Amino acid sequence: MVDVFLPRRRALLLGLGALPLAACRPGSETLTQGEIDGQTLRLVGPWEITGLDPSRAGYLFSRTEISETLVDLDDHGHYVAGLSSEWSVSADRRRWRFRLRPGARFHDGSPVSGTAVRQALEYARVKPGGLGMVPIERIEAGEFTVDLHLRQIFEPLPAVLAHSSTQILAPDCYGASGSVRRIIGSGPYKLSLLEAPQRFAAEVAETWDGPAPAIRRLHYLAVGRGESRALMAESGQADVVYGLDPASWQRLRGNPRLQVQAVHLPRTIYLKLNAGHPLLARREVREAISLAIDRAGIARAVLRDESAAASQLLPPVLPDWHDPALAPLATDLARAGQLLDGLGWARGADGIRRDGQGERLALKLQTFPDRPELPVVAAAIQEQMRQLGIAVEVAIGNSSDIPAGHRNGTLQMALGARNYANIPDPSLTLSQDFAGQDSDWGAMGWSDPDLATGLLSLQGAAGERARVAVRRQVTATLQAELPVIPVAWNRLVAAVQPRLAGFSLDPFERSYRISRMRWQS
């Protein structure tokens, strides 16, 4: 007789020991597919795979050269052939014809046809991204061409077609109502493993018609914490770690076993102000706040990068927009105080000023932790504004609180980080932010008709000389009026293992340029 309830001690102990072991079976059967060997390029970054759709985390697949956009950018930001080998514009500039690269095939072996491209673009039109901004009348597909017919002239079209939200996936990827179920691109790498939201792997696609890349396999892992990422670089667990926080950057720069590279991004940390708020409506107040911000101090102490202090809204990495001749934004607390004194806003016993009606100058500053430097910069601004006599309460919440607060009018101040070349032509983001009413991330309660007209004219057929003049005017107006107050320019920092050669960073963050890398022999 075997009595299950009279286990021998040994059986009992074995059972106890087996409990944790039994739990040790990994749940995923796909692990073997994503196996990492010595020849796999291991990438680590902060960006999670929050969805396969091009408008969501699709940028990860275009950065890793799995999917392609019709138009590509070279290192200097000029448009070059992507999935489209050449394009032409009709005389009235309202019909754009994109000729697809001959021989281009999706990873499932099917040719990249005009119909497939049209379908991908039709889906992109109704999703967030850039294509919704383009006044498209209709899209026509030839066998290996696509024609975009526009209701009106829209010159920045190539920039929109270079944005990751317009990447071209195979027709088989789309489910009902355009949701993306899988990733089949046409780039040099094809997806071999996907475990959202954390990792994916890719290998060289046999369908690729260009030169064969030296890196045969890659593995991407999303790691949310900056400190963890830095440690992974140090311990040799990753070949490339993107997005080092300022403290780790400073530390790793001295590590002889690692290369650390940095590039200025077209991204600016700025204060968004509700100019419709009674305390912030006057330009003098905005100027006083700008004068109170110690940009050099924030750049040095928080961002650990002296060159990060913003002298104007748009950084030098956007040479068409950055104006080196413009007088830089200055820090002058005494002058800032005089401006507020001039309005009759005297300090109370607590050091905080009161306006004419005796109202205490207290404002709420909204920010979010997705970019880890923002809460720290917000704290620095809080202290610098206190010295000016303005009490600031910092609220750290969700990034969406800022557009939500903009729409319901409750937002007072916000600290954000805007990428002005997310779509590689900054005029589009600038028009969104400063030319219209719905500038969720731009001006609030402020408008300038000349600036708006100027920005919108850049979408038309103006000549180059007129464009240069408009860009200068826009930069100068934003500097003088301060609808938003620039604080610092962002950098992208990466740590690279020396066994990797040919590494470079793309300031437009469109590509990791993996097909240009190779292993050091």
Place this chain on the structure above:
Amino acid sequence: MNAQTLISLGRSLLPVLLRRGGQALAVGVLVGMLSFLMMRWLPGDFAYRIAAGRYGYDLVSAEAAEAVRRELALDAPWYVALAGWWQQLLAFDLGNSLVIGTPVVDEIRHQLGHTLMLAGAALGLSLLIGLPLGVAAGLRPGGWADRLGLLVSVGLRAFPPFLLGLLMVIVFAGADLPAAGHGEAANLFLPALTLALGLAAGSSRIVREAIRNVLASEHYAFAQTKGLPLSLAVWRHALRNMALPVVAYLGVQLAFVIEGVVILETLFAWPGIGHAMVHAVFWRDVPMIQGTCLMLALCFVMLNALVDLLCLALDPRHR
């Protein structure tokens, strides 16, 4: 096995299974409702949060949020949404993630394996650390091993897991141990050890207490009187009695494990349920929150049932 044994087996098993089954049902109902209502009570607009989760801070805008609101019918009253979830759940469907878009059940299947792996490894490690330390302390109560053990236990238990985790990363980073990530066996070590240290801090004290009580008991004194050597006396007459409170305490520690898993998975980028839950809360991904909470709660009940059964197996008096 004869019929009588079967009946007695059924008699001792049934109450445990019934009690725990009822608990599982009640926990399911409560956790599903509470996680839903808590998400509704949080300040902030759902549609905006989900849009921020989906599109990131560069693309989140009022248009994107309104599109999300239309797509997911977020304007529907809360009781309609809750009823919809219950209806789905009764059909064994946990719904789709509002952010990633994949079925919640697929996500959880993938994460649960990782979480169980971490929790199992941590429990195993904690026994490896806690048992010998507890025995050493219990054999000589008041001795140096006992006092040092107490000090270290209190210290470790007082450390919140995330702080302990960060310290471990810093201490072990020099030893070329992976700081975060998964996919390689070595990745498991640091999070499991962090969790295990906290667990061992508690269990070593319980082992110590248990050993002390057993050693002071009459049956152990008799075993020694009849001349058994120490190792044999402990093996035959102390171990099983001592195991009882230790196994029962495992049930209590599960709460610590679950809390630790939620924190440590985020810290170590370990793709388990805790990691997913933290993200889902941030993104207001309600089906995902309900799914992960439900799964953690059910695991809690199931493992407690397992502990009950083990205690039943160890202790003949309750059969």
